[in-house]
Amino acid sequence: KAGVTQTPRYLIKTRGQQVTLSCSPISGHRSVSWYQQTPGQGLQFLFEYFSETQRNKGNFPGRFSGRQFSNSRSEMNVSTLELGDSALYLCASSLTGTTGELFFGEGSRLTVL
Amino acid sequence: AQRVTQPEKLLSVFKGAPVELKCNYSYSGSPELFWYVQYSRQRLQLLLRHISRESIKGFTADLNKGETSFHLKKPFAQEEDSAMYYCALSGPYGGSQGNLIFGKGTKLSVKP
Numbered sequence: 001k002a003g004v005t006q007t008p009r010y011l012i013k014t015r016g017q018q019v020t021l022s023c024s025p026i027s028g029h030r031s032v033s034w035y036q037q038t039p040g041q042g043l044q045f046l047f048e049y050f051s052e053t054q055r056n057k058g059n060f061p062g063r064f065s066g067r068q069f070s071n072s073r074s075e076m077n078v079s080t081l082e083l084g085d086s087a088l089y090l091c092a093s094s095l096t097g098t099t100g101e102l103f104f105g106e107g108s109r110l111t112v113l
Numbered sequence: 114a115q116r117v118t119q120p121e122k123l124l125s126v127f128k129g130a131p132v133e134l135k136c137n138y139s140y141s142g143s144p145e146l147f148w149y150v151q152y153s154r155q156r157l158q159l160l161l162r163h164i165s166r167e168s169i170k171g172f173t174a175d176l177n178k179g180e181t182s183f184h185l186k187k188p189f190a191q192e193e194d195s196a197m198y199y200c201a202l203s204g205p206y207g208g209s210q211g212n213l214i215f216g217k218g219t220k221l222s223v224k225p
Contacts, residue, residue: 043199102159
């Protein structure tokens with residue numbers, strides 16, 4: 001089985017722009033979670049989707065949003081980018097999201113200038 | 114609030130020495146705890162979870178509710194154990210564990 005695939009792997013944006021990141025989960029997995037990883041804060045939960053519905057949301061501002069499609073692929077969007085949004089964004093999938101066994105992608109590294 | 118603390122950023126041991134990676138948590142309720150590992154140039158992956166009570170690659174972890182700890186142990190470290198280790202706690206949303214609360218990680222370095 002192919003692993004979790006995230007695109008793009010690297011991107012550079014400037015303040016005020018917006019960005020969309022994509023995640024293709026492992027085939028058959030219906031839960032997709034997003035995490036932000038920074039040196040200072042570590043891994044922080046952004047949101048989780050299951051069957052096209054946002055099931056949980058972390059403590060991030062409304063500039064961070066996401067969605068999930070019927071094929072379980074997910075996208076997350078960050079609008080009005082700030083310097084502090086520079087981070088590695090990790091996507092993780094699981095069958096149902098109820099066991100804690102998450103399969104992570106390699107991440108999308110966002111740099112905001 | 115739920116929180117996971119890993120007090121050591123870096124732990125360096127010699128091959129064959131015992132290893133203990135510390136993890137403390139705060140959680141109101143019955144926690145579900147996990148250890149994730151990231152080897153060099155690899156993805157973050159699940160190492161073990163406390164409900165399974167299993168030993169993976171020689172590692173074990175016991176949940177101590179009294180001390181609110183979930184330390185990861187291995188009696189004899191190997192060089193291939195060198196990696197970043199993250200302790201994680203299932204989030205506050207019952208029935209869903211797609212949201213994990215991670216500690217900041219401990220980098221384990223096993224010297225030959």
